[in-house]
Amino acid sequence: MELTRSEKSRQTSQRRGRELAEKQMRSSAWANIVVGEFDEFGIPQPPSKGPHTPRCTGGHDLAPCTRWAGWRTLHPGIGACRTHERTRKEKALGAWTMAHLIAQALDISPWEALLLAVRRAAAWSAFYEMKLAEVPDNDDDALRPGGTAYEWVLAAERTTQAMARYAKMAVDAGVAAMLVQQARNEGTQIAQVFNEALGSVDLTNDQEIALRSALRRALLALETTAVESGKVVAGEPEE
Numbered sequence: 001m002e003l004t005r006s007e008k009s010r011q012t013s014q015r016r017g018r019e020l021a022e023k024q025m026r027s028s029a030w031a032n033i034v035v036g037e038f039d040e041f042g043i044p045q046p047p048s049k050g051p052h053t054p055r056c057t058g059g060h061d062l063a064p065c066t067r068w069a070g071w072r073t074l075h076p077g078i079g080a081c082r083t084h085e086r087t088r089k090e091k092a093l094g095a096w097t098m099a100h101l102i103a104q105a106l107d108i109s110p111w112e113a114l115l116l117a118v119r120r121a122a123a124w125s126a127f128y129e130m131k132l133a134e135v136p137d138n139d140d141d142a143l144r145p146g147g148t149a150y151e152w153v154l155a156a157e158r159t160t161q162a163m164a165r166y167a168k169m170a171v172d173a174g175v176a177a178m179l180v181q182q183a184r185n186e187g188t189q190i191a192q193v194f195n196e197a198l199g200s201v202d203l204t205n206d207q208e209i210a211l212r213s214a215l216r217r218a219l220l221a222l223e224t225t226a227v228e229s230g231k232v233v234a235g236e237p238e239e
């Protein structure tokens with residue numbers, strides 16, 4: 001099917017953003033981008049402010065932007081701030097720079113880095129949503145601050161926001177929406193396995209927390225092995 005003018009323009013902008021990110025990766029400027037910490041999904045994050053965070057790459061010589069790189073964007077710590085990230089090319093540049101950072105830290109391709117982040121965040125978002133679904137309909141107190149299920153409420157909100165952020169970043173980069181949705185579906189399937197494993201035995205709260213941690217480590221190890229063996233591969237979308 002022939003692409004519309006708008007679709008062609010979008011793909012061109014995304015390709016240019018990707019090319020700029022690859023050029024940046026080969027420059028000395030890339031050496032200044034560091035990994036801060038890994039989030040709860042095992043995805044590296046650059047520091048969003050402080051001595052190791054550059055300033056926004058927007059603005060110009062006479063009026064450089066003083067905000068932190070990536071301020072209020074999907075890629076805090078990298079690239080232009082929200083004010084100066086005006087075009088699709090700039091959004092793609094930020095997304096691909098982040099993808100290269102993740103890929104370098106995890107030793108995978110940038111394409112897989114974007115989908116891996118979506119898959120892992122989707123797994124935990126779905127898992128916590130399943131835990132909330134187990135709360136009886138008439139037990140609203142359990143969902144309020146201090147309630148027995150309030151930790152699930154906070155975790156569901158946190159992981160769902162992260163999943164949405166990674167999914168939008170992948171789309172901005174030009175990863176096909178179909179592949180992004182596939183990664184989300186795979187994450188949901190992983191969550192179902194987690195939930196069934198937890199529900200198959202009678203555990204205390206401390207034991208459940210420990211098992212959840214063990215399952216997280218197993219997931220990270222399993223996905224790393226799959227990527228290295230070539231079992232998890234994301235093809236580049238057609239231009």
